[in-house]
Structure formats: structure tokens, C-alpha cells
Amino acid sequence: MKEILTEMNATMNKLEKEKMLSWSDFDNLLTKYNWTYDDYECALRVVHTRTTMIHKREPNARWVNQYNEEILRAWNANMDIQFVLDPYACAKYLMSYTTKPEREMSLLLEATHKECREGNMSVRE
Structure with missing residues (x-):
């Protein structure tokens, strides 16, 4: 499972260098490995050893820190908001x-x- 996630991440990195990523790219990866989105979420739960909140984002924004638009306008600086779990x-x-x-x-x-x-x-x- 971890190997598939690592390979999926490497493929996403390669695609990201070539163009803007889209959900169809991610969907194609799931199809390639015969996974559903639920399988992918289950794999993430296995890999992450502590409770983690994962936000659904556009694939081309996967390296953007968590932020709040209103706070971003007021703060005007880098932020990485994380839920306290x-x-x-x-x-x-x-x-x-x-x-x-x-x-x-x-x-x-x-x-x-x-x-x-x-x-x-x-x-x-």
C-alpha cells in the first residue's frame, strides 16, 4: 500500500513538472492501480500514524499551506493553519x-x- 502511494506521489510530481495537474490525472492514477477514492483514503489512514486532517484541494494546489482567506488578507504573510487534534x-x-x-x-x-x-x-x- 505504501509503495503504491509512493509511486502515485512520484507520478503526480512528474505530471506537475509537465503541466498543471487536474482531477482527471488523479482519477487516472486511481484507475491504474484499480483503487477507489475510498481505498486511497484508507491507505492515507494507514500511512499517517497520528490523527491528521486532510483537506480536499485541487491537485495543482497540493503544495499550498492551509490558510484562511480572511486571515490571509489581514495578515499578508505565510501561514500554515492546522487543526488541533x-x-x-x-x-x-x-x-x-x-x-x-x-x-x-x-x-x-x-x-x-x-x-x-x-x-x-x-x-x-
């Missing part, structure tokens, strides 16, 4: 993100601490 994994991610060492922030906090110790009260404001 495992509360423990979410908490672990947040902790690792908020505690990761950032040199600039460390230097800023050190400088602020030094200014406060030296009596610069405007820094506290």
Missing part, C-alpha cells in the same frame, strides 16, 4: 515554542534588566 501535542508545541532560545530576545531582556538595576525607571514603563 491532540491537546497534549498542542501543549507540548506551545511550550517548546515559547521557551525556545532566541538570541535577540535574550539580549533585549538582559539590557532591560541592566537598565532597571541601574535605576533607569523609564525602561519599566
Whole structure:
């Protein structure tokens, strides 16, 4: 099953280099391997070891991160929105993100601490 998915992905990559992908390309791959769309979804469930939300997209948009159009207009930057399906994994991610060492922030906090110790009260404001 994994071999077929790998081969399907390689074929999609090749087709993607040649032209814009369409659903007929994907449908042709399913036919080639005598799979239904349900078989394909089942294979994805076997390959992915953790709960994953897979959004249906146009095949030519398969490398585009998850996004929300309204947030994209307001944020105007890259985003990769993911559903939280495992509360423990979410908490672990947040902790690792908020505690990761950032040199600039460390230097800023050190400088602020030094200014406060030296009596610069405007820094506290």
C-alpha cells in the first residue's frame, strides 16, 4: 500500500513538472492501480500514524499551506493553519515554542534588566 502511494506521489510530481495537474490525472492514477477514492483514503489512514486532517484541494494546489482567506488578507504573510487534534501535542508545541532560545530576545531582556538595576525607571514603563 505504501509503495503504491509512493509511486502515485512520484507520478503526480512528474505530471506537475509537465503541466498543471487536474482531477482527471488523479482519477487516472486511481484507475491504474484499480483503487477507489475510498481505498486511497484508507491507505492515507494507514500511512499517517497520528490523527491528521486532510483537506480536499485541487491537485495543482497540493503544495499550498492551509490558510484562511480572511486571515490571509489581514495578515499578508505565510501561514500554515492546522487543526488541533491532540491537546497534549498542542501543549507540548506551545511550550517548546515559547521557551525556545532566541538570541535577540535574550539580549533585549538582559539590557532591560541592566537598565532597571541601574535605576533607569523609564525602561519599566
